Amino acid sequence: MKDLINMTYGLGSIPVASDVTGDEQLGQLVIESEMNEDVNSVPEKAMYLLDKEKIGRFQRYNDGGIYWRGKYIAAGHYELPEVYDSVHLPEKPAVTPSVFFLQLRAPDGIGGTACLSLPADRNEADRVAQELGENCIEGCTLYDFESVIPQIGAGKFEMQDFNILNSIAGIYSCMSEMEQIKYKAVLTAEDCRGRHRLWDALEAAEHISEYELAYYADNNADFATAYLAHHLPAGFDIRWLDMVREAGLGAELLKRLDATLTEYGVISARGKSLFTLLPAEETQEQAEKVQALTGETFDGVEICGQTALFSNGRYTDDAVPAGLYKYELREAAGSEQMTIEKSVLVDHGGTIFLKKTLDFGDERYLIPDEDSSLNFLGYDMTMGEFLHTDFTQETGGMQL
Secondary structure (H helix, E strand, O other): HHHHHOOOOOOOHOOEEEOOHHHHHHHHHHHHHHOHHHHHHHHHHHHOOOHHHHHHHHHHHOOOEEEEEEEEEOHHOOOOOOOOOOOOOOOOOOOOOOEEEEEOOOOOOOOEEEEEEEEOOOHHHHHHHHHHOOOOOHOOEEEEEEEEEEOOOOHHOHHHHHHHHHHEEEEHHOOOOOHHHHHHHEEEEEHHHHOOOOOHHHHHHOOOOOOEEOOOHHHHHHHHHHHHHHOOOOOOOOOHHHOOOOOOHHHHHHHHHHHHEEEOEEEEEOOOOOOOOOOOOOOOHHHHHHHHHOOEEEEEEEOEEEEEEEEEEOHHHOOOOOEEEEEEEEEEOOOOOOEEEEEOOOEEEEEEEEOOOOOOOOOOOEOOOOOOEEEEEEEEEEEEHHHHOOEOOOOOEOOO
């Protein structure tokens, strides 16, 4: 216990590199950061001959380093401090815990770096910027970034968004531990829906009380049990539910409640309850939505190697017929680049319906290349026709 307590001190002295997940990337970092004297002595015109993977492996061995969650941690630099003597517990520091840690430098890359922890006073932030020769913090360049909120990483924001990031840090630092867990669950769910702007993260933080979290449910079957137990009369022995655990029921409940299963538990949509009583069958209104969409006419298109339907409109998930998958397009003003996402709130460029799901991997969106971009096929059809059409890509035609 003594070692565990002491081990929580001095962690700030451990070098950490973000977005470094392998020896080759580490080797590139060693070259670019001039971390090794022998590598630095190699003439610049001969740098291309260097084996980055071997350099990274050598650096990792010397550092006692490890790769963990997209970061490289030079763990061998850590020395266990003697803060706790097994008798007297160390005093808790009276400081606001850091939510985000920023390492900054001037835009021209000349000079050293400066560090700033958030939340921070605006005057303190601009003072750090002035150390780097900039008038305000927005003029600096982000060199490294650490976050206690996994869903908000370096790629989530730009320095122009500093005030938003700082506001999130201020709200998060005042949350209870349970609210912080709930907030991470909300951000995970919002990412699943394609909502990953920093503004959305700030709005979620400001309205965290409007969400419900079932932290004890980490799979569909557990949530189904929790949902049934919530509506059963007092005194009911919930051990009976162990005999009727059903993952399919949980999945259907999550869909109908617009809730999301995350690693932190099941989180509701904003302003909605996890335990709203639902009929076993879809309502007439829901059935009418599906029927109306099935009879609507859409443009035939090809995208990502699939024949699909396209519309400029927006559609709710519950209106999409079984057998089809809905994705939305984002087209930012002044940009020719289009992205495919599960849900788009701003810069909505249209909706596509496919017969097969798209593989996003670990990304939140897809960027079609020239061969897989949106291509209008020159005909239109209803969803009913689309569902019953066999598209033959080899001949470019279709068979009814």
